[in-house]
Amino acid sequence: MNVAHKVLQHTPAIIWKLVFLVLDVVNFWFTRILSLARHSSTRKLRRSLSKCKTFEEYEPIATQLDAASGYDIWRQNFASRRYDYKLIHERLLGLRKARMAGDFKRIVSLLRSGLLRNFGGISSKRLYNKSYIGTKILIEEYISEVLECLKFVSEMELPDNTLEMVTFYQAKLDFFHEAKQTIGTTALILQGGTLFGLCHIGVIKALYEHDLLPNVIAGSSIGAAVGAMVCSLGPKELEIHLNNLVDLLPPPEKIHNASHASPTTTSNVIESVLRRGFSQDTLIFLDYVKELLGDLTFEEAYLKANRILNIVVYPTDHSFPTLLNYLSSPNITIMSAVNCSLGYNILGRDVQPHIKTEGGKIIPYSILHRKCQFMTPYHARTLTNPGQDGKDGIVSPYTRLTELFNVNHFMVSLARPYFAPLIGIDFRHSNSKWSLMKTIDRLISLEFRHRVELLDRFGLLFSFFKWAVTDETAPLYAGNQIPIVPEMKTLFKDFRRIFDVDKYDTNIPYWIMVGEQSVWPLYPLLQTRCAIEFTLDDYYNMYRKNEKVV
Numbered sequence: 001m002n003v004a005h006k007v008l009q010h011t012p013a014i015i016w017k018l019v020f021l022v023l024d025v026v027n028f029w030f031t032r033i034l035s036l037a038r039h040s041s042t043r044k045l046r047r048s049l050s051k052c053k054t055f056e057e058y059e060p061i062a063t064q065l066d067a068a069s070g071y072d073i074w075r076q077n078f079a080s081r082r083y084d085y086k087l088i089h090e091r092l093l094g095l096r097k098a099r100m101a102g103d104f105k106r107i108v109s110l111l112r113s114g115l116l117r118n119f120g121g122i123s124s125k126r127l128y129n130k131s132y133i134g135t136k137i138l139i140e141e142y143i144s145e146v147l148e149c150l151k152f153v154s155e156m157e158l159p160d161n162t163l164e165m166v167t168f169y170q171a172k173l174d175f176f177h178e179a180k181q182t183i184g185t186t187a188l189i190l191q192g193g194t195l196f197g198l199c200h201i202g203v204i205k206a207l208y209e210h211d212l213l214p215n216v217i218a219g220s221s222i223g224a225a226v227g228a229m230v231c232s233l234g235p236k237e238l239e240i241h242l243n244n245l246v247d248l249l250p251p252p253e254k255i256h257n258a259s260h261a262s263p264t265t266t267s268n269v270i271e272s273v274l275r276r277g278f279s280q281d282t283l284i285f286l287d288y289v290k291e292l293l294g295d296l297t298f299e300e301a302y303l304k305a306n307r308i309l310n311i312v313v314y315p316t317d318h319s320f321p322t323l324l325n326y327l328s329s330p331n332i333t334i335m336s337a338v339n340c341s342l343g344y345n346i347l348g349r350d351v352q353p354h355i356k357t358e359g360g361k362i363i364p365y366s367i368l369h370r371k372c373q374f375m376t377p378y379h380a381r382t383l384t385n386p387g388q389d390g391k392d393g394i395v396s397p398y399t400r401l402t403e404l405f406n407v408n409h410f411m412v413s414l415a416r417p418y419f420a421p422l423i424g425i426d427f428r429h430s431n432s433k434w435s436l437m438k439t440i441d442r443l444i445s446l447e448f449r450h451r452v453e454l455l456d457r458f459g460l461l462f463s464f465f466k467w468a469v470t471d472e473t474a475p476l477y478a479g480n481q482i483p484i485v486p487e488m489k490t491l492f493k494d495f496r497r498i499f500d501v502d503k504y505d506t507n508i509p510y511w512i513m514v515g516e517q518s519v520w521p522l523y524p525l526l527q528t529r530c531a532i533e534f535t536l537d538d539y540y541n542m543y544r545k546n547e548k549v550v
Contacts, residue, residue, distance in 0.1 A: 042068045049132070050487075053513055055206070058520050062132035071131040078138035083121035085138060091120070092142045095149050104156050107149050108175055115146075115179050115536075117409060117529050128525040135524045143528055147535055154539050169543075176540040183533050184408035187216040187310075187401055190223025191414055195498055197222025197282055198508055199415040199486055202515020204230055205242040207411075211534065212526050216405050218310035218323070218398065222282060223413070224341040225289045228334045231309035232293055232301045245512070246505050249288050279498045281507045290335055297356050298337075299330035308405060311337040312397045317372035322397040324353075327404055331355045332365060340374040409529065410481040415515070482525060486518045 045065040052058040066072045078085050091114055098106040117123055122142065127135045134140060153175065158168055188207070190200045200223055207213040219227035233241060241248060278286075301309055310325045311334070321328045324337045336354040343351070351374055353365040401407040494514075497507050519526075 052517070052520075055209070055516070055520055058517075059133065065132050075131055075134060075137050078136050080127065080136065082124045082126045083136075083139070085120075085136070087120045088122060088138055088142050092138070092145055095145050099145075099149050099152050102156075104153070107153060111146070111149060111153075111179065112175075112182075115183050115532065117183060117533070123525070123529050125525070128522075128528075131524070132521065133524070135528065139528060140524075143531055146532055150532070150535055150539060154542075173540075173543045176536055176543060180533075180536045180540050181406065183536065185216060185406045186214045186409040186411060186530050186533060187218055187398075187405070187407045188214045188227075189398065189410055189412045190217065190219035190227050191412060192221045192223060192416070195279060195282070196415040196486065196511065196514075197226070198285060198511035199515035199518070200226040200413050201242065201245065202512040202517075203413045203415075203484055203519055204515075205512060206516040206519035207526075208238070208242060210523060210527075212523075212530055214411065214530075214534075215306070215537065216308045216310070216401065216407060218312060218401060220312035220341045221343075222286075222415070224311045224338045225286055227309055227311070228293060228301075228338055229289050231305050231307040232296055232334065234305055238305075246508050249284060249504070249508075250291075280501060281497075281504045281511070284504050285508070286338075289338070293333075293335045293338075295333050295356055295360075295362055296335075297331050297333055298324065298326040301334060302326040309334065310397075310401060311341050313337065313340045314343065314375045315340075315372050316375065320372055321400075323400045325404070328400075329353075331357075333362065336365075343375045408480060409533075411484060411526070412481050413484045413515075415486065482522060482529070484518050484522065486514050 042065060045061055045068060049058065049061050049065060052061060063072075066075070078089065091110065095107065095110055098110060122139045127139070153172060156172075188204075190203075200219070204213065204226065213230075217227045217231055219225075229241065230238060298309060301307075308325060310323055313320075313322055313324060315322065324332060329337070333354045333356060336352070339351040340353055352372075354362050355365045356362055398407075398410070494510070497503075497510065
């Protein structure tokens with residue numbers, strides 16, 4: 001204190017004036033820079049982007065944000081160490097030259113050797129977390145040219161009607177079949193997410209509007225109910241349900257009078273959320289799906305909608321299949337499978353699968369008269385002996401998808417906003433251009449995820465937290481998957497909506513919108529990975545249906 005007092009007394013006034021001058025200048029520029037950062041054009045555009053309610057609003061703002069951030073220049077410069085741009089450019093020119101010359105054999109030859117989902121590294125995740133509206137223009141032009149070449153192959157005809165026409169037709173059919181097998185199949189996984197499960201509907205809607213909805217759909221819990229609705233409706237019916245779901249739900253008085261209806265008081269809603277993990281909105285949707293499906297079976301739904309529905313269940317009897325579809329269980333009713341996927345722990349009553357006989361009678365499905373219960377993913381993991389055979393003890397039901405339907409690529413919809421910090425790190429746009437900040441964000445996220453996995457492995461997670469983060473055994477972080485997760489802000493900003501009573505007419509459209517918003521930033525990557533596959537599917541199915549005509 002004495003030293004400080006002496007310094008203050010003997011310091012010349014001119015020194016203090018200089019100190020105050022320096023502090024004043026520093027304060028001025030600090031305030032100015034902070035103000036510019038807060039009111040910068042990019043910051044305003046990001047705020048506007050987060051408020052968009054439709055993709056038509058999102059797209060022009062994202063384009064402006066790219067221009068303001070300089071990412072439009074990055075897109076035009078096709079050079080990058082993230083992919084083999086020389087190979088892509090060479091292949092693009094080769095395909096375009098062959099198509100303009102009408103060289104059918106050359107096009108087929110080039111396509112056969114390049115129809116891979118990650119040809120030349122074009123699916124690298126780092127190519128899709130910079131621009132808000134796309135990726136390298138070279139990649140977009142390459143995908144467009146491949147689609148044009150596939151169209152050319154489909155429309156190519158012999159100049160004269162000869163006996164070779166049948167052979168030529170069969171050659172095109174064989175090409176589309178072999179190319180389809182080579183590139184593989186994409187499956188959409190709708191994983192759990194009881195409280196926020198209605199976000200799955202928004203994911204479906206966003207994918208459907210851009211022709212990116214896979215034909216293979218698998219789900220569990222609420223995801224199973226959403227998948228069941230989608231796979232049991234024709235194209236026109238599906239479009240009506242995605243755009244006007246609330247108008248199709250039963251009127252409020254019917255919901256209140258139904259014996260199986262959802263809770264209608266605040267205390268009952270809170271109890272349902274805390275004990276069962278279901279909001280009133282979710283239960284109302286489940287009631288509607290039950291009424292919509294009736295006694296429809298897996299086989300009947302496949303013949304009606306031409307989509308492959310897979311429902312994941314967790315039986316206590318290992319002789320019962322864990323993945324139900326039109327191949328493994330064609331005569332089981334879909335609604336009974338949905339109830340089994342929800343599990344007895346959620347519904348509070350015993351659930352059993354039912355089958356439809358040839359005469360149309362519905363009877364319980366039994367396995368040699370043995371008792372079999374169906375659990376939620378959380379209870380299934382809790383009761384499983386970890387470390388069995390050096391693994392978790394649970395074989396992923398989604399492994400069966402790869403065997404049955406040639407699935408090698410997954411879109412994984414996780415209707416749980418608290419997963420956002422844990423996964424999809426490489427897919428998210430970073431507000432900072434500094435690579436160091438992006439690296440730190442990635443390290444923190446990976447470290448947190450690693451700690452959670454260790455706590456789960458040693459049985460040290462709290463029961464509620466384990467219920468929240470435990471889900472199916474699909475490999476969530478593998479490179480062949482695209483995770484779709486709502487933003488974390490949804491959890492904090494609108495958590496109260498879960499406890500609302502009789503506001504489903506506003507809440508359900510809101511959750512659908514949240515699901516849509518989670519897909520918009522992923523459109524460029526989805527287009528690159530899936531557009532060629534889905535186009536091949538369309539051409540192959542068209543030729544296969546017309547095979548007998550020729």
